[in-house]
Amino acid sequence: MIKVFLADNQPVVRYGVKSFFEGHSEIKISDTASNFEEVTSTLPKKNFDILVIDLELEGLASINYIKSLIKDYPKVKFIIYTNLSEQMFAPNALKTGVSAYVHKNAELQALESAILKVNEGEIVYSDLVKKNLALITKQRKNERLYRKLSTREIEVLRYLSEGRKNKEIAKTLNLNEKTISTYKLRLLTKLHVTNLVDLVNKAKTLDIV
Template identity: 30%
Template sequence: MIKLLIADDHAVVREGLKRILAETPDLVVAGEAGDGQEALDRVRAEAWDMVLLDISLPGMSGLDALKQLKRERPRLPVLVLSIYPEDQYAVRVLKAGASGYLTKDSAPDQLIAAIRKISLGRKFVSPYLAEKLAVDLATDTERPLHERLSDREYQVLCLIASGKTVKEIAAGLSLSVKTVSTYRIRILKKMNVKSNAELIHYALQRGLAE
């Protein structure tokens, strides 16, 4: 029996996952969390075999929650589920300690296969991501500019590219407007661009925007 905690801020998504997993007797959804802090609280309160974690959570982001989870429970497997394509976040979450990454449009049988594989202590990546990682390792080409960014800077970049204002980003990430503005300045410098328009153009070219 694999005891699962689902952390996603959308009740309809949690319900959908529960229905999919209910058809598999050895997978039991024993708890839910609507944000990153609640997920941490649930993990601290009881034992789990695995956490299914959304990358986009209100307040504490899924990426920040993942890092904290791995600091406190390094052996607890975490499968990240996201609306974002693998090019955006997969490598970052794997580096942060996730055991796998799946987009939310993946087939139910792929989700179940991922959970079972991870429960055996292995990593799960899609064939596409495995090929991408292999190509990256085999080539000596310079890394893309956005890979120079910290996780938080990258998160802000993606939100700017999706059309969010600094004020909206600050509210969504529970940060001050001044802090987000500082991140924006750092991003512009690291990316060697001068405006949001250039950032958005770069992000759209590389599929980093929603």
């Protein structure tokens, strides 16, 4: 039996996923968490095969936190299950070592399939992501600039798009406020805009956030 640990903010998601796998012959939702603190406190106490986690989980300020967990718990496979843009976040998530990226728009059968495949050692991501990764090398430099944003730049852009101020973002990511300003300037340059409003609009147009 594949023991799965599900971490998601929403009670309805936790309930729905757990109900879907109730009585499953191969998969069991062994435990759930509603925030990142619960994840870090539960992992050392119990044995899981797979952690299914939302990138928007409360307390999960940076995907680097997941990277650290992957290092600390090498026997656990990680699956991202989120509403965040697959096009933008999946490639960077996979770079951290996660085994799969499943968008919440997909049917629960897609999550089921990912769990089964990941348990067998496969790396799972959609045809859309595969296609986008393949297209990167074929595009002209100015067409793929936004795809070269670093993981940290994407995180800062996400928080800027939510209307957060530099000081608040700095506190969330445990960084200096001046560092956030530097990331903001890099984003303006890379996306060829001159102000925050245009930056956010450009990000939405390109489906970055």
